[in-house]
Amino acid sequence: MSSPTTGSASAEAVAEAAFHVYLEQRQIRNAKVLVHYAAGLSALIGVFIISHWLHLLAIRLGWSRKPIFLPFVAIARVSRRTFIQSLPGFTSVGHAVLVTAYVALNVLFSFYNVDYSKATDLCARFGWMATGNMVLVVFLALKNTPLAIFTAYSYERLNVLHQTAGYTTLLYTILHAAIYTAYFFKEGMVYILRLDIVTAGIILGFALLFSVLAGMTLRHIKYELFYVIHVALFVVIVVTLGLHRPNFNPDRTLYATVIIGALWFADRLIRFCRLVYNSINNEANVYALPNGGTRIVLKKPLLRARPGKHCYVWLPRIRAFETHPFTIVANEPMELVINTYSGFTKALHKYALKNPGASLKVSVEGPYGTLPDPMDFDRVVLVAGGSGATFTFGMAADMLARMSENSKQRIDFIWAVKGHENLSWFTQHLQNLSNHVHAPKIALKLHLTRFAPSSSINRDDSIERRSTSVASADMKPSNLERGNDNFAISGPGSSAVTRYESDKDEKDMEAMRHQEIPSAATSTTMLPIVHGRPDTEAEIRAAVESLSNDQRVLIAACGPSSLTKIVRDIGASYIKVDGPAVEVHCEQFGW
Template identity: 60%
Template sequence: MGSLSHSGPFGRSSSTQPWMVARLKVNGEILSYYAISLTALIAVFIVGHWTRRLVSNTSGSMFLYPIAALSRAIRKASLRKLPGFTSVGHAVLVAVFVALNALFSFYRVDYSQLSNLAARFGWMATGNFAFVVFLALKNTPLAVLTVYSYERLNGLHQIAGYTTLLYTILHGALYTYYFMHTGKTYILHEDVVTAGIISGFGMFFIVFVGMTLRRFKYELFYIIHLALFVVIVVTLGLHRPELEDEKTLKVTIIIAALWGFDRLVRLARLAYNSINNEAIVFPLPNGGTRIVLKKPMARARPGKHCYVWLPHIRALETHPFTIVAAEPMELVINTYSGFTRDLHQYARKNPGANLKASVEGPYGTFPDPMDYDKVVLVAGGAGATFTIGLAADMIRRLSPDSTKQIEFIWTTRIRENMAWFTQHLIHLIAHEYAPKINLKLHLTRANTTKTAAVASAPIPRSPSQISTAVESIPASVMEESIEIPRLSTQASSVALRERYLEKIYTMERADCIEEAALTVDGLSLPITYGRPDVAATVREAILSTSKDKKILIAACGPTAMLNIVRNTTASHIMVDGPSVELHCEGFGW
């Protein structure tokens, strides 16, 4: 937070003094070393990803056997769930990140003056801020070079953000103490210092808003987040405006350029995809909404997600949703609050309506199911938006002589939710390759009068039939939505809830043997009441696969379910077993 004014002790006159020149040089070098270290860390993941692909595609090679064995041993340990982290691997990554920051915070610091340590913290804050922005890029190069798209980097993005805030607080606090202790408090009133103070408070509030509003008022969080980011970048540039003296302003310019380029690319896609594009909106029972786009989107695949713009609902907002089908492009959306609530209410009042629309994306990285001999798809609740699209796309691409096997398990609370995907489920059981897919549907609640009403309602085949279909379903069913449980903000409460849910998912339930069927268009969908034994299903699928085969376990749903899938898969990765790939999609953004 040192001043760069011409007359101040940290301005141009002081920056030419030998001690200041030496400090600027050292701090610039340290920032470069930190950037190189982060690049090397990213390179490890890039090399690991492509090495695994090479080993997986040449599994019979004795030359690559040691590499495959080492890779499987590492994954067996790193994929397991660890309290407080997504997995052991994520915890190790965070530990390495923290260690790098600790190293470069204190390496080659002249402790003769407290201001030297304060300056180092400021440089580390700037470097981490650049890393935060890089991790937030929607069009990140890591999506091509690794298996990590921006949404899978969000955890590290948040941790890097907390780290940046910590450095910012230390930077400001130490400099303030130093100026007060040396009788130079007048420096705190200089313009460049004021800019730094504003930037620091902006950093504090952007983290605070992220911790408090993100999960409950996402639209408000996003607006505040965006506005504060602009304030931080501008004031950071004004805090260190001397381009020729140091690298801080250069880093700030890079930050602005990265963010601006990403925004321009997204805006260009949104504008292009809006040309002659419309969306037809259909209300679904239990608070669901189906959107069918008029135009296909380039590179769209079921399971990926895109940002949807419906100006009639919210003119200045785009929202991410999973792609269920690519041609025609279809999205199925659960109702929570804000945009999704307004969209569902509009669809109920105007079923089959055409709205001006555009999409931007697609985003998301996951393995191609066609590269595997056996695919196990596990979904809980609205997680079926991910797995049903994958199953339908895979069965469409199968050949008559294909030996691939598909295990599809979907657990939902009530039968009404199955109406969201009626056409896709019918497609799966009526397809000529239906024997290749083992479809398991589980309900955790018994049949109700509302369920019967939905099951007997006519299935609309065209927009002109939508109104009739909607009118035949009671309004109470259409209005009911799946509410987000209100959780305590305390981490202990969240942890207790996760452990409780995980226990429920692993319990053996006697009512799981009760079976029924949902009949639609003369086709019977087998339904089992009660939660499935997800761990047993995953375990059996892996153990029944020969060691020369490849198996993909893909899951989307509640955290408790994903933890079971993750731990079961990890425990059955064997050196002398099949090649096992795990992909987990979580709720939220």
């Protein structure tokens, strides 16, 4: 007979073996759930891919003009009318629906096939879901995302989803850590919290917490500092995630860690190689503009670049270890116009003031951005606020360059700017549009939202107040509202420069009086300017109502969120089953 001691030891061995079997089964179960979760996310992405390509095919093949497709067109338009509208707390109704679907998938797979008789089973599931969502976070952060090819969403439009996935990952991490910690204290197993793999998990949790907090605070205050912290903490997260679950079998979480690291490294490698290649024999000239603007003119064009898209710029003389995104205004030569905020843009503007026209070593990386092709539309309405004109000028110039002589397409160019001095940022581009061979096909509508008293105008400046004939009928003085003026717009290097000065800008303006900017106008350009905000709804309504039911209109806007919200809602309201096809595209400051 076996002794009681032997029997007790045997029972403990059996219990320990059973526990290991349970752990292995739990790992297998959780791994399968994570695969199903990935499949659910893939299906959700697939819906957007299929919808995007069906939409493109409908445009290219003219399905909306064929009666047989009318029921499908009606469904698509009603859906788009709903999804495009803005919604408080979200970019749009469509964004809210997508977030809801994402949350539903997380809830489903968090509680599906969980053994609730085991105190730690649900806790383990939360850890697995955190790992799965971390892969999604990195995927949505990729600059060179495949979604830009297969859908209409480039990385900057996915950033809001990247943030949502980040918050979800943090929530799962907190729940995973809190439940396990409470369990270990309750069972008198505090010593487990001192194990190396648990210590790595604790560091991982705090790194993720600080990364999210930095995104919620520093991102809007000191973006450059946030970026450095964000990248550094990401490296900590990847390393500690690998140390927290260091085995490939039976625990599959290390595979997710490898995928995370590989995705991030591959994206960085692609961007680095592009920067190196585009830096070869490349230089940029920088010029300060009135009211805090800076123009960069590059020696070499960027492959596949189109005005309206954006690229990352590296100027080692200003910031040796930083790249920053800016919209491409023109291709030949490649030109960027930048507003001054803080950090890099402030340092660049100061350098341009002290060294007008200086040549700097430069490289660019990109291009990025997914834009609808304006050539697919009969009429294009471009709405810009302030420096958002970098986007609309690019789209307008690109469209005019691709137009044929017998093209019947029309462009409405609406630009609202606070001060007259900002107009000189784009003097050459305004001249190019108004003097272009296809100029009669574009209606330039400029609005000054801030009127400065006459005493604030430099005595040497000239303000022409006379009627001038312009290329577009909409620009004739007789068609303008009462109170419109024809202002002479010219660059800082011309004889007639209109600008309003403030005490803050006095030194900058003094420096710019003595510099020449090649891309600025050398002769006066007469363009009528309306004082006050544009009636965006009336402009869009007129454009839509001018088209027949079998025609298409693109409404594209760039500027602050208040502007894009208005354009989004107005554009959505004109998407009708029995009207012309309406497409709405909004770019927004900051990402």
